[in-house]
Amino acid sequence: MSTIEAAAENAHDAHGHDHDHPSFLAHHFDTPEQQFDSGKLGIWLFLVTEILFFSGMFCAYAIFRMLRPDVFEGCSQFLNTKLGAINTGVLLFSSLTMAWAVRCSQVKQDRGLVAMLAATLSCAMIFLGVKAIEYSHKWEMGLLPAGLYFYDPANPHPESHTNYLFYICLPFMILLGGVVAWLVVSLATRNKFHVQCAMPLTVAAACFFVGIGLGMVLESGGSEHAADEYQAHATTELEQTAAIQLVSSGESEVLESLATESNTGIQSELSARQRQLENAGTAIVQEGDEIAGAIVSVEENVMTQRKAGVFFSIYYCMTGVHAIHILVGIGFLVWLLVRAVRQDFNPQYFGPVDYVGLYWHLVDLIWIYLFPLLYLIR
């Protein structure tokens, strides 16, 4: 690659092209405008492919919702609207910070750009943290795609389950450990650039655990009173500080706190489950019941592998693919953050920020559709 580019550069010199090619302008473009327009058209086309990619799943959703409305109604009771709502809020806020970041890059506010990108990243991490809580609770209950589904209304919390939350958190703990180590090393060596990169990344990585905490608090809620909510907020703040403290302490402490937290989560899940069970119209066959009646009620129960499984399949496919898009977006945001610290962007060259911004808005937009479709419509 380098040889070709070097040769290309030579050629330009040799043939005396006197376009003044700034360093950010690729050799095959004539003007920054042409480069920006190409990128913009490219990203819009890419977003079209993304929409079509998701449209397949929206079609599957529509088909099965049409075929089995009762299953979708019954099953969506098992999704925690509060967690969905908080995630919607977090993502909307991240869209705001992302748009702000684009603005900062256009007017050459480098510090503002770094701050806004870090804020967007943190929101993304909080989103994933909340999602981790949602997923792990459903996995423990056996609310899984059709083939793996083992939810049993009579025994929703089987004793010997794996601690899924721990396994989800593990990579993020390693990540957090990594960036903290990076921060410490760069602080020690007084490398300003590295410190500037590692600092916001540490905050963002820690935000995953903020999301975990937030998720646990809300999951355990069931609180209708403002006072309770207030308390929840307070707890969140505590969690936040705790998570940041945990950063400096070892991983074992993180683990301990998670274990206790997940216990309360499970307790709350139990009460939520009972409510949902009534809504779903599940009847456990009682002894002495009319036998034919029992068969009928078994048929009507939507919480069976063949019926509910399909809902949870679609739920996991849609939210899972969306979460993968969040992860990819996080990758791009980190890349932008490093370049922003390097002060690569200027009013003539802010394309990458703009493109990632568009991508991020799309990911946000898809969630805006997923949330009502899966959580709200009943």
Place this chain on the structure above:
Amino acid sequence: MSAGSIPSGDQIKDPGYPTASENYLTNSKGALSWLFTLDHKRIGVMYLIGVMTAFFAAGLLALLIRLHLFRPDGAVFTGPEANNWYNQVFTLHGAIMVFLFIIPSIPAALGNFLVPVMLGAKDVAFPRLNLSSFYLWVFGAIFFVGALMASGLDTGWTFYTPYSTTTDTSVILATSGAFILGFSSIFTGLNFIVTINTMRPPGMTWFRMPLFLWATYATSIIQVLATPVLGITLLLLIAERVMHIGIFDPEFNGDPVTFQHFFWFYSHPAVYIMILPAFGVISDLISVHSHKRIFGYRFIAYSSIAIALLGFLVWGHHMFTAGMGPMTTIIFSALTFTVSVPSAIKVFNWLATMYKGSISLTTPMCFAIAFIFLFTIGGLTGLHLGTLATDMHLHDTYFVVAHFHYVMVGGTLVSFLGALFHWWPKMFGKMYSETGGRLAAVIIFLGFNLTFLPQFVLGSRGMPRRYATYDPEFQTLHQISTIGTLLLGVGLLVALFVLLRSLVKGERAPANPWGGATLEWQCTSPPPFYNFERPPAVGDPYDFSDIFWDTENERYVTVEPDRKIAPAEQPEPAHAEGTH
């Protein structure tokens, strides 16, 4: 007019030959300079090597299939697993041909080389994305080889559920491969759309674009719009196998026909990904080798776009017997007929272009003529299949096999070969043996017809497709078909030999060996790595009045009369000629 009649006093324009440091093939050396190149021409050449390897592999599988069918009880594979072997071979033949050869053949291999040069640009809009889509192709191919090595694949290239969710072969590896290849295809299409939209030099208006670019543009639209749906379908299929998500698998309350809808929503437009670039190639070939302006430029250009859009509405015709409602079926049949109109327009336009032309029966022209003949048969037999009542009889028989081979092989492959012979001097700077090339074209034409004409009859007599063994009453026709395959194979080997020989012993190619007027003939053969020193003066791509044959040097030259004025559109100030 002959050589003597080149108007004297006018300016003869010929770029001559590139120096070794300009030639894109030699300006940097070493394997790494190729593997990490961002030059669209080198990426095109790497694609070319890749797709031809895939074609060779899948061609050998085709030969195995035909040899096996020489006897009713199967001639090649024996023993208790014979049918499994046959099923794996026909599946891999189809999957490799479709995903690794036909879809990337013209758009990715030739398109990468030609689009920027024909457009007058220095490169595609996103060279890194271009290189990554090539490597995605390689990864996809590795997954397919992996599937072959692991436990094979026996689902047919269509991966129909629930067979694909229950078979114990490596469906996941193969679908992952197809998924990755889908992204390769999306990135190529996206790159071309952006390139054609934003990289046109001054003077290159939409209606001065060669028809190959129109066809590529239409193809790219399909690639970008249809492939993501294949992506999600394959992803759901993988999820179905791993977790039994119950969307496609009836055992978990899913619906297999939904899979077919999803699959064909991509795969029918994919047929046009395969054939549209071929239309573009043939439009250019016919015009250049007839030395006559293409007839009905706008009709051909618009019909490409029309096919691209209509192609999205006809996927249901693959499922006429699957159990859709009668109304849906009838609507899909009606829509299917509409696609045939733009295809017919093109055939008539090509004939009108040849009429009163100055035809040189060069190798590419022979392939172009073969294309028109074979594609017309392929297109017309589509009418039998689009008509509902006859499709009830012909669906999933050898009639369908023959029909789509006439379109895919007689159409796409033949035009790919024609394009290869047409642009070979430009790509590698060598002339090949014309006699050898024409001989190859004739053998391929005869071998192809001998292979697939009998299959129409087999189909109408009721021979179902994908049969490892068959009833003895079909034997004679199967044997004729197998003999045809051998002939076809010989023809392809001759073509390969002619091309490879030219690399070693071929004469140096002039800049314009055929007398083409499009921009790629205005740079040297092979082109310099920067394509054009400065944005080229763009004229009418099909105006041959200024091109003359120079007998002395065996080349065509462009004679620029003094009256020629500046390009119609005022160039942008940023790269006006004056700044140079």
Place this chain on the structure above:
Amino acid sequence: MFVLGDAPAGDYAWFPENASTFAADNDWLFGMISIVCIIFFIPIAFALFYFALKYQKPKGAPAESDTSHNTPLELAWSIGPSFFLVGMFVFGAKAYLDHRTVPDGANEVGLQGFKWGWTFNYGGGVYNPELHILIDEPTKLSMRSSDVIHSVFVPAFRAKKDVVPGRYNYMWFKPTVATEKVSDAELQAAIEATKAAGGEWDHDRWQFTKDGYRFFDLYCTEYCGKNHSKMQTVVVVHETLEDLNAWIEKYSKRQEETNPVEYGETLYNQRGCKGCHSIDGSKRVGPSFQESFGNNRVFASGEAIVADENYIRESILYPKAKVVAGYQPVMPSYKGQLSDDDIYCLIEYLKTVSAHSGKTEGGENIEASSSEDALSDAETATE
């Protein structure tokens, strides 16, 4: 395409025998489309080669004409052919609606596709891998699949329909040609030759069934795995209702030469026992047959007996009388659907699969050998 002329029907030129009401429509339409195609193709091919030769010029010679377009001409050849297309579409759609509209009073035959064979259900408990129908009477097939997608194709009837698991598809046809019966001498010779060769009936060799009827082929046309190409059976069209009924009668009970255990196994597979009762001890909706005959059975009411012939007979005819503890009383009664001989055969079969049938060691052996038989049976059935 250009060699496909107007097909002379019936003599194996372009089509197999013309044997249903659809065939005439289809062949006529196919011929019409082919003629239209030829009308277009011959001038195109002629012009193609004629122009290529006529206008061949030495290099450098300018073209005789420089016309770039001719809009009226182009519009004419864009719109002109559309009229032919409309015609094809209309005729095709009309004939297609015939395929989809089952006439009232059609005889109904059930069809189940499985890897790799077909079972036809004639009602009254008669199941057979061959399709036997009556001439000039519409027959409707109600089709389902127990595993993957299959497709029924009878070339002589020009009819085809996919068999999709998870849903019922249907098709119908009205045969117009009967498949005649070969002479007894010929049949006898074939049967003896088959016995000498090892007992497997070869439809392709004799071109008639083992009852001596000539037949039309029925193929599976949706790829379904290893033996997709072996998934064929025969369609026999009877001249008279009496003849058809006689054939059905013949297969409604066990043949004299069939061994009761084998027949019992066929019944187990075909009559729905298999869906709920395993023979390998695994628990399905009902108790496994491995723990049935000769075992202690404890019922929901608390009492217990050793399962014997009478118990099994009672369970088949009155399933709710004694329900094994741990199971729901969901089995339907087979009263009137299985003859005494059928029940006898089933009991004989149950004895062979039971783990405690009083001859434990031998039982295992019989089970092993009978499952091998089952395999070979399944293979012969698909032939």
